[in-house]
Amino acid sequence: MTSSTRVPEAADMLRYLAQRLLALLPTVAVPLVLVFLLLRLAPGDPAAILLGDSATPDQVAALRQELGLNAPLWEQFGRFLGDVVTLRLGDSLFLGKPVVDVIPDYALVTLEISIVALVVALVLGIGLGTLAAFRNGRPAGRIATALGIIGISVPQFVVALILIVVFAAWLHWFNVGGFVPMSKGFWPHLRSITLPALSLGIAESAFVARITRGAILDVVREPFVTTARSLGIAPRRIGAVHIVRVAALPIMTVAGLLVASLLSGSAVVETIFGVPGMGRLLLDAVGRRDYSLVQGIVLFTGLFVIIVNLLVDLSYSVVDPRVRLGRKSA
Helix, strand or coil: CCHHHHHHHHHHHHHHHHHHHHHHHHHHHHHHHHHHHHHHHCCCCHHHHHHCCCCCHHHHHHHHHHHCCCCCHHHHHHHHHHHHHHCCCCECCCCCCEHHHHHHHHHHHHHHHHHHHHHHHHHHHHHHHHHHHHCCCCHHHHHHHHHHHHHHHCCHHHHHHHHHHHHHHHCCCCCCCCCCCHHHCHHHHHHHHHHHHHHHHHHHHHHHHHHHHHHHHHHHCCHHHHHHHHCCCCHHHHHHHHHHHHHHHHHHHHHHHHHHHHHHHHHHHHHHHCCCCHHHHHHHHHHCCCHHHHHHHHHHHHHHHHHHHHHHHHHHHHHCCCCCCCCCCC
């Protein structure tokens, strides 16, 4: 590749990144605006919740004035936009700390569980989907397809309860709840996040299996596969090099979508297992009407999902050279 061709490709890449970022901005902006409005329209007064049942109306009114909750909605929205632009995000009403200092500790726990769950979902899902596609119509393929259908119909909290009964109550391999931080040892920490990660990963693996099976079956019917077979190329090579490579694109797209699904599903799983993650923090913040903290968590989650999906888009051209970023392929 010459330097004269690298410059246009770099320009295409930058143009593509700019277009994708602009297209993905609503992913953060729309939820933020909706969360801002819904929190203030929902019943419940953060000042009254903060002061408790023994507070007098005058004390509640004074605290509302101090927190700026009596200001018109448009003024509160202006302050909210200013906090978003400067990434200060205000202070948590109940934790008494800046939101930017509160989120990282909880986010690390959720991201750690989500990454393990994503690996579980992809390994199980791609394995089941590949088996169902390449053994389509045979007993092994039918069993794999049936497992995928059953898995999609089972919600995450049911998977969590099954894992608790089997691995905690019967086999006593894991404890129910009780998060152990990494500072107290790697293995105790790994044991404390295994069941939450498996709950999320197993539930999502069924969806990955369905997409994988469909993608592979679509590629198997393509003319280039028939041509490869007529040329005498070994079936294993056709499957490993040609079919799986093309079918990888929709699977990669699903992997990007799974990140958002895992982050949203973590709220239920973290509550079941008592894990101090961002999902549980969000539920507590919503219950307490902690406006700044809820908005900060939504902003962080939105930005993280954008980054992951952007990386997935960029990886398309690596997996399939026919995909060109920022310009149409010849």
